[in-house]
Amino acid sequence: MNEKNAHIITISNEKGGTGKSTVSMHLAVFLMQEGFKVAVIDMDGRQGTLSKYVENRKKFAIQNHINLIVPQLVTVAPRDNSVEYPNHISEIELAMSELSKQYDAIIIDTPGGKNYLFEEAHKLADTLITPISDSLIDLNVLSEIDKDNPTKNHAGHYAQFVWEMRKYRAQRGKKLLNWIVVGNKISPLNSRNKTMFFEHLNNIAKLYGFRVADGIKDRVIYKELFLQGLTVLDVKTEALKGRLTMSHLAAKQEIKSLAEYICPQN
Numbered sequence: 547m548n549e550k551n552a553h554i555i556t557i558s559n560e561k562g563g564t565g566k567s568t569v570s571m572h573l574a575v576f577l578m579q580e581g582f583k584v585a586v587i588d589m590d591g592r593q594g595t596l597s598k599y600v601e602n603r604k605k606f607a608i609q610n611h612i613n614l615i616v617p618q619l620v621t622v623a624p625r626d627n628s629v630e631y632p633n634h635i636s637e638i639e640l641a642m643s644e645l646s647k648q649y650d651a652i653i654i655d656t657p658g659g660k661n662y663l664f665e666e667a668h669k670l671a672d673t674l675i676t677p678i679s680d681s682l683i684d685l686n687v688l689s690e691i692d693k694d695n696p697t698k699n700h701a702g703h704y705a706q707f708v709w710e711m712r713k714y715r716a717q718r719g720k721k722l723l724n725w726i727v728v729g730n731k732i733s734p735l736n737s738r739n740k741t742m743f744f745e746h747l748n749n750i751a752k753l754y755g756f757r758v759a760d761g762i763k764d765r766v767i768y769k770e771l772f773l774q775g776l777t778v779l780d781v782k783t784e785a786l787k788g789r790l791t792m793s794h795l796a797a798k799q800e801i802k803s804l805a806e807y808i809c810p811q812n
């Protein structure tokens with residue numbers, strides 16, 4: 547068997563609840579449906595949302611006697627004692643280089659705040675995806691907006707952190723981190739807030755070196771599928787057939803276009 551060299555996709559934002567775990571699971575399922583071998587690493591192992599999502603999927607498939615593709619899951623929780631951090635990082639790097647040989651893509655879900663695992667997830671990434679809600683509060687992690695002078699930008703703490711990670715990678719001869727920001731839970735209604743949000747996001751994209759992918763709308767379907775471990779991409783499965791709506795199909799298209807943004811050759 548030829549050895550692979552997995553593409554590592556880290557899903558992160560230094561802000562909780564923006565949809566990191568939801569996007570991680572959807573991307574994993576999409577890539578597997580496209581025929582790629584995918585592993586997911588839950589680096590938010592203390593909360594374990596992605597781990598529970600994957601476990602729910604396994605259970606649902608067994609209980610309903612259906613075939614569902616399930617990604618290989620690795621759960622990583624932070625060690626309590628900081629003396630153990632360097633050893634833990636070495637263990638993770640070793641495990642990643644082994645996984646990298648077996649999978650086409652490895653998706654890393656991260657916690658909503660900085661710790662040593664959060665930092666490691668950025669050091670390992672080839673592509674960084676940052677889901678962000680369409681709120682000017684959430685935008686602050688990327689750029690602090692001066693309301694009297696919207697063209698004046700001051701990098702937010704997460705944008706500064708990504709800059710540090712890029713410097714770290716450059717010093718080690720690693721290729722430039724491909725950073726994509728995607729609006730998530732976007733309100734379906736047009737509003738002044740939404741217009742301002744996207745105007746500002748697009749204005750700062752060049753400055754901070756990210757691309758803005760088409761957004762993912764706020765849809766109840768993303769919330770309700772968690773307990774069954776299903777995604778909007780599973781609408782063809784028997785268990786979901788009766789519930790297929792236009793909203794599911796539109797949601798499926800949103801995930802597809804995000805994946806195509808990451809891997810345009812698909």
Ligand SMILES: Nc1ncnc2c1ncn2[C@@H]1O[C@H](COP(=O)(O)OP(=O)(O)OP(=O)(O)O)[C@@H](O)[C@H]1O
Nearest residue numbers: 562563564565566567568658731763764765768769
């Ligand atoms: N596009 C969407 N539409 C509606 N609800 C969504 C969408 N994306 C995520 N959610 C919901 O938002 C909440 C937060 O999502 P999720 O747990 O994926 O975020 P997170 O960034 O991983 O959070 P944390 O920082 O706690 O790890 C969940 O209730 C999830 O179901």
Ligand SMILES: [Mg+2]
Nearest residue numbers: 566567590595
């Ligand atoms: Mg999460």
